[in-house]
Amino acid sequence: MSISALIWSTADLLRGDYKQSDYGKIILPFTLLRRLECVLEPTRDAVLNEYEARKSLNVPLEQFLVRKSNNSFYNISKYTLSKLMADSNNIRENLESYITSFSANAREVFEKYEFDKQLDKLNENNLLYMIVEKFSSFDLSPEKVSNHEMGLMFEELIRKFAEASNETAGEHFTPRDIVRLTTSLVFALDDEVLTKNAVVRSLYDPTAGTGGFLSSGSEYIYELNPNATLVTFGQELNPESYAICKADMMIKGQDVSNIKHGNTLSDDQLANKKFDYMLSNPPFGVEWKKVQKIVTDEHTQKGYAGRFGAGLPRVSDGSLLFLLHLISKMNPKEEGGSRIGIILNGSPLFTGGAGSGESEIRRYILENDLLEAIIAMPTDMFFNTGISTYIWILSNHKEEHRKNKVQLINASSMGESMRKSLGSKRKQLNDIQIDEIVRTYGDFISSKESKIFDTRDFGYRRITVERPLQLSYFTKDETKLEALKNDIAFEKIDAETQKEIFEALKTMDEKIPSQKLFEKEISKKVTSKLTASNLKLLQKHLSEHDEEAELVKDSKGKLVANADLRDYENVPLNQDINEYFQKEVIPHVPLAWIDETKTDAKDGLVGIVGYEIPFNRHFYEYVPPRELAVIDEELETLTKEILEILHEV
Numbered sequence: 001m002s003i004s005a006l007i008w009s010t011a012d013l014l015r016g017d018y019k020q021s022d023y024g025k026i027i028l029p030f031t032l033l034r035r036l037e038c039v040l041e042p043t044r045d046a047v048l049n050e051y052e053a054r055k056s057l058n059v060p061l062e063q064f065l066v067r068k069s070n071n072s073f074y075n076i077s078k079y080t081l082s083k084l085m086a087d088s089n090n091i092r093e094n095l096e097s098y099i100t101s102f103s104a105n106a107r108e109v110f111e112k113y114e115f116d117k118q119l120d121k122l123n124e125n126n127l128l129y130m131i132v133e134k135f136s137s138f139d140l141s142p143e144k145v146s147n148h149e150m151g152l153m154f155e156e157l158i159r160k161f162a163e164a165s166n167e168t169a170g171e172h173f174t175p176r177d178i179v180r181l182t183t184s185l186v187f188a189l190d191d192e193v194l195t196k197n198a199v200v201r202s203l204y205d206p207t208a209g210t211g212g213f214l215s216s217g218s219e220y221i222y223e224l225n226p227n228a229t230l231v232t233f234g235q236e237l238n239p240e241s242y243a244i245c246k247a248d249m250m251i252k253g254q255d256v257s258n259i260k261h262g263n264t265l266s267d268d269q270l271a272n273k274k275f276d277y278m279l280s281n282p283p284f285g286v287e288w289k290k291v292q293k294i295v296t297d298e299h300t301q302k303g304y305a306g307r308f309g310a311g312l313p314r315v316s317d318g319s320l321l322f323l324l325h326l327i328s329k330m331n332p333k334e335e336g337g338s339r340i341g342i343i344l345n346g347s348p349l350f351t352g353g354a355g356s357g358e359s360e361i362r363r364y365i366l367e368n369d370l371l372e373a374i375i376a377m378p379t380d381m382f383f384n385t386g387i388s389t390y391i392w393i394l395s396n397h398k399e400e401h402r403k404n405k406v407q408l409i410n411a412s413s414m415g416e417s418m419r420k421s422l423g424s425k426r427k428q429l430n431d432i433q434i435d436e437i438v439r440t441y442g443d444f445i446s447s448k449e450s451k452i453f454d455t456r457d458f459g460y461r462r463i464t465v466e467r468p469l470q471l472s473y474f475t476k477d478e479t480k481l482e483a484l485k486n487d488i489a490f491e492k493i494d495a496e497t498q499k500e501i502f503e504a505l506k507t508m509d510e511k512i513p514s515q516k517l518f519e520k521e522i523s524k525k526v527t528s529k530l531t532a533s534n535l536k537l538l539q540k541h542l543s544e545h546d547e548e549a550e551l552v553k554d555s556k557g558k559l560v561a562n563a564d565l566r567d568y569e570n571v572p573l574n575q576d577i578n579e580y581f582q583k584e585v586i587p588h589v590p591l592a593w594i595d596e597t598k599t600d601a602k603d604g605l606v607g608i609v610g611y612e613i614p615f616n617r618h619f620y621e622y623v624p625p626r627e628l629a630v631i632d633e634e635l636e637t638l639t640k641e642i643l644e645i646l647h648e649v
Helices: 003-014 024-057 062-069 081-100 104-112 115-124 128-136 147-171 176-194 212-224 239-251 289-305 319-328 357-367 431-443 478-486 495-507 515-525 532-542 577-584 628-648
Strands: 200-205 229-236 259-261 277-280 339-345 371-376 389-395 405-410 416-422 425-428 450-454 459-466 471-474 543-545 567-572 608-611
Touching (some): 003 147, 024 239, 081 115, 104 115, 104 239, 147 239, 277 319, 319 389, 431 450, 459 577, 478 495, 495 515
Antiparallel strands (some): 459 567, 471 543
């Protein structure tokens, strides 16, 4: 039996006392503990001797102990899992002493796991000794199990326990097939570089979860080039997920100080760091209200010198904030640039009209030629949601033939049904399908599943279309007169003037198709001078828009716009707005005009620039309805079948 299977079999001891979804809280930290113990074994005595020699000197011991350990961590306890078994009555206390004797970077993992609580429970259920005995027998030394092999094994355990959690798994764990696809897409165009000897690259995930993307990146690079080095960085908000991620990186021999705990948006603990590759699956549609002040302050105070200069999305969905965060971490192009793979729901494609935060973010990405491709995934691919999802690939060092181009790939029809659903995950991508998607991306050829666009194809200019105000006044309409009479503003007019107004209305034509004529007549018939607000009040209650009425003009003779008829047109960026207006608007609304005071804040031209990516529209295929004769035939057949069944009854 493999070591992985042996470790997994430990779960048998927990049956009855633990829920299946909680097995990982025991087995994962014990696996880490045993691995660290085996790694430290060759230098354990040297570390202990160094500690004993220097502990009374009142100087920081960290640098000395790390040097003796030949690792980034150490332990100053005389205990091992095997030695703990010699004192079974005190195994709980001694084990805690053993764990607290690790260096701070290793000890933190167990603290975030809240491992002490699990030890209490194991002890109460008389399981602690058996678990310690079991794990002490596993040979997890680097000579027996390499860092790479250990990483794969630990990742497999993480995956199994995450899947066992079912509905909650998706919060901190991205399915393996999605991870593999996204990783392959990000690294696909850099194979030549990554196959060079002794190459060193960095990988970052700002929503690291349990470290799936970091592990997959490391695995991908190792398969491609065992001599390459991928240095991983990450940050995670959830304490337990952070602990698992840090443990995984520790097991792989990574510098665990690169894995940070905290909210990436409000507390970037890797500020000013740049990375070669970035992968992320941020939470879908999660509001960012808790960090709104911090994020907004950075936007307004730092602008483009900060992370969020391009704009802020609505507070109900922070997905695009994570994307902006990643973009801020890109290496300058002259230093080799960076590539990003991020998984988003459909909202960032189109939410928000021209001038909105979302549109401005899309504008920034597209006008700076950062977006390389978007791949539409099948539904039901994630543990906690069945919605449509998309993989965005970004780069600031595009190949020449990809410059100012965006590739859309529709893979929504791919995926095979799983034998057993895991939460909302009912479909998965097999290796052949993953390879096909990556190949389609690499080929960069237009086809039924692959469309190629200019970046400006997704842009438009929203122009404001105004129509003239044309008012007719109805002086005898009882409903309108009653509404006027009951208006609080009208009641504030003195009683005599009120009376004169109603008397004047009785003498006027039932319909007056001119504001100018109405105001002239009513002003002549009322003794007191009617103010502008008085006339506005009469207009509010007595008038209606009437296309047969006279055009209303202001004091300068300019046409007055009817705000109720105001409309907007989205003109593609590659079209002249005036030509578009004459062709598409004037034939239908001859008296309309463009409000030229509404200009874009950035380019100063008429109309507000907006960007959206209507993905599904570009892949829509019209399916003609079936002929009526066919439908009638089917109905007739169905009717006969129903009658036969009823007859049998």
